[in-house]
Amino acid sequence: MSQIDQPEEMGADARSSPFPLWRHPFIIKFANFIFTISLTFIGLTAITFIIGRVLPNDPALAIVGDRASQEVYEAMRDHLGLNKPLLEQYWIYLSNTLQGNFGKSIMTTRDVLDDIIRFFPATLELATIATFAGVLIGIPMGVLAAVRQGKLTDHVVRIIGLFGYSVPIFWLGMISLLIFYAKLGWVPGPGRIEVYYDGIVEPTTGIILLDSAMQGEWEIFENAFMHLILPASMLATFALAYIARMTRSFMLDQLNQEYVLTARVKGLSEGAVIWNHAFRNVLVQLITIIGLTYASLLEGSVLTETVFAWPGIGQYITNSLFNADMNAVIGGTVVVGICFVGINMLSDFLYRLVDPRART
Numbered sequence: 001m002s003q004i005d006q007p008e009e010m011g012a013d014a015r016s017s018p019f020p021l022w023r024h025p026f027i028i029k030f031a032n033f034i035f036t037i038s039l040t041f042i043g044l045t046a047i048t049f050i051i052g053r054v055l056p057n058d059p060a061l062a063i064v065g066d067r068a069s070q071e072v073y074e075a076m077r078d079h080l081g082l083n084k085p086l087l088e089q090y091w092i093y094l095s096n097t098l099q100g101n102f103g104k105s106i107m108t109t110r111d112v113l114d115d116i117i118r119f120f121p122a123t124l125e126l127a128t129i130a131t132f133a134g135v136l137i138g139i140p141m142g143v144l145a146a147v148r149q150g151k152l153t154d155h156v157v158r159i160i161g162l163f164g165y166s167v168p169i170f171w172l173g174m175i176s177l178l179i180f181y182a183k184l185g186w187v188p189g190p191g192r193i194e195v196y197y198d199g200i201v202e203p204t205t206g207i208i209l210l211d212s213a214m215q216g217e218w219e220i221f222e223n224a225f226m227h228l229i230l231p232a233s234m235l236a237t238f239a240l241a242y243i244a245r246m247t248r249s250f251m252l253d254q255l256n257q258e259y260v261l262t263a264r265v266k267g268l269s270e271g272a273v274i275w276n277h278a279f280r281n282v283l284v285q286l287i288t289i290i291g292l293t294y295a296s297l298l299e300g301s302v303l304t305e306t307v308f309a310w311p312g313i314g315q316y317i318t319n320s321l322f323n324a325d326m327n328a329v330i331g332g333t334v335v336v337g338i339c340f341v342g343i344n345m346l347s348d349f350l351y352r353l354v355d356p357r358a359r360t
Contacts (some may be wrong), residue, residue, distance in 0.1 A: 006069035008305040011228075012280055028153060037341070037345075040341050041338070042094070042261060042340075044334060044337045044338070044341070045090075045093070045094055045097055045334060046090065047091050047136075048330045048333045048334055048337070049089075049090050049094075049330065050332075051333075052326045052329065052330045053086070053089075058119070058324065059080060059081060059082070059106070059324065059325075059326045059327070060073060060076040060077040060080055061073065061324075062106050062323065062325065062326075063076055063106055064076050064154055073075075079339055083211040083287035097334060098135070100113050101113070102116075102327055102328075102330065102331030102334070103327035103331070104327060105320065105325055105327060105328040106323060106324070106327070106328070107323045107325045107328060108327040108328075112327050112328050112332070113331065115316060115328060116301055116313065116316075116335050117206070118206070119311060119312055119313045119315075120206070120312070120313045120335065121203075121205060121206025121207050122192060122206070122208075122305075122310060122311050122312040122313075123298060123301055123305070123310075123312035123313045124206075124207065124226065124298070124313060125207045125208065125209060125210075125228070126231055126232055126235065126297075126301060126304070126305070126310060126312060127294060127297035127298045127300065127301060128294075129228060129232040129236075129293045130232045130233075130234075130235030130297055131235075131236075131290065131293060132251065133232065133233075133236035133239070133240070133295055134236045134238075134239025134240040134242075134243050134293060135239075135240075135243060135290055137236070137240045137244075138239065138240035138241070138242070138243030138244040138247065139243060139247050139286065141157045141160070141240065141244040141247070141248075142157070142243065142244040142245065142246065142247025142248040142249075142250075142251060143247060143248075143251055143274065143279065144157065145157035145158065145244065145248040146247070146248045146252045146255060147251070147255070147274060149252060154248075157244055157248065158245075158248075160240075160241065160244070160246040161241040161242075161244050162241075163237075163241070164237045164238050164240065164241025165238070165241050165242070167237075169234055169235075169237075169238065169303050169304055169308050170303040170304075170306070172237065173230070173231070173234050173303070173304060173307035174307060175309060176230050176233070176234065177189070177190070177230065177307070177308070180230060182232070187226055187229050187230055188223070188226050188227050190307075190309035190310075191299030191308075191309050191310075191311075192208060192224065192227055192228075192310060192311055193208060193220065193223055193224050193227055194223055196228075197219075197220050197223055197224075199249060200217060200220060201215055201220055202215065208220070208224045209221060209224055209225060209228070212224060215219040230308060230351070231304050231305070231307075231308040231310055234304050234307075234308075235301060235304055238297075239293050239297060241294055242289070243286070243289060243290065243293060246286070246289045247282065247286060247289075248283075250282040250285050250286065251274075251278060251279070251282055253297050254278040254279075254281050254282055255274075255278055257278075257318045259277065260273055260277060260278055261334050263277050282315070283354065284351060284354050286296075287350045287351050287354060288347050288348075288351060290347070291343050291344060291346065291347030291350075294343055295339065295343040295344060298336060298339055298340065298343070299314075299336045299339070299340055300315065300339075301314045302314035302315070302318055305318075306318060313332055313335070313336065315326065316332060317329055317332040317333065317336075320332070328355055
């Protein structure tokens with residue numbers, strides 16, 4: 001009987017020993033996620049810190065002015081910690097950044113984080129509208145070009161894509177202002193809203209279209225939307241060119257697969273073959289492309305914001321750079337970099353959500 005009971009006891013002991021929690025697949029993935037985020041954040045802050053120290057701009061001199069005495073200048077350098085060893089300066093900078101403390105802006109005399117919270121929604125609004133327009137127009141263009149490969153439609157889409165990639169956006173912006181604002185008067189001029197509307201809408205989210213709609217200020221909503229048309233169109237031109245080109249390339253690859261031929265042999269309609277079969281596989285790849293495009297517009301709208309006097313984070317960083325306001329430049333760059341990394345991670349999550357094969 002002891003021979004029979006022994007395996008049962010051993011089995012009970014084996015079942016009672018818990019599986020090590022740290023070896024659980026979810027824990028391992030979460031640890032890898034935290035490690036990747038931490039490493040990326042450290043690399044981003046290190047690069048921005050080094051750039052801030054390599055640039056010839058002197059933050060202490062920008063604060064005290066070039067007419068200050070040497071004693072005042074040295075006191076300001078000591079106050080800013082610029083006389084400490086470089087590694088110690090970076091450690092202090094990293095610690096402050098983790099607490100959301102980017103220092104004070106010389107240009108606005110406010111905390112840099114407060115300035116970023118104030119200016120970033122304008123960039124977010126502009127990039128979101130431009131990306132939405134680029135997706136709405138670029139994807140059908142790319143699909144149509146792939147279906148009609150080698151025909152006139154395909155050539156037109158490729159020319160539009162080449163135009164969107166090749167034409168400098170600042171030149172296109174100035175030409176559009178000259179034609180549609182100065183000559184035709186179809187749209188308002190530079191800026192985010194007319195001056196006489198400023199201050200009427202309470203900035204709840206900072207996105208003026210959303211705030212004016214929530215508060216029922218439809219006249220201000222219309223004015224803000226009209227101001228948004230030209231700068232968003234400039235960014236959307238780049239977005240749709242890239243999305244259309246990549247969609248065309250992905251669709252051509254899928255349309256040459258055997259499963260597409262099988263679907264056609266079974267008698268499915270061309271629309272069902274294109275959209276229900278080929279495009280569903282393309283959608284997985286397009287999620288990454290759209291995410292990269294959105295992140296690029298968030299960080300690369302500096303020229304557009306400068307041409308159209310758009311009060312966003314790009315113009316804020318540019319003006320801060322011209323005024324040697326390195327706290328603002330570095331803080332804005334770090335925030336934009338964090339957004340870029342976050343959007344890429346969201347794209348990766350959606351990629352795994354759409355494609356079951358990626359989850360395994």
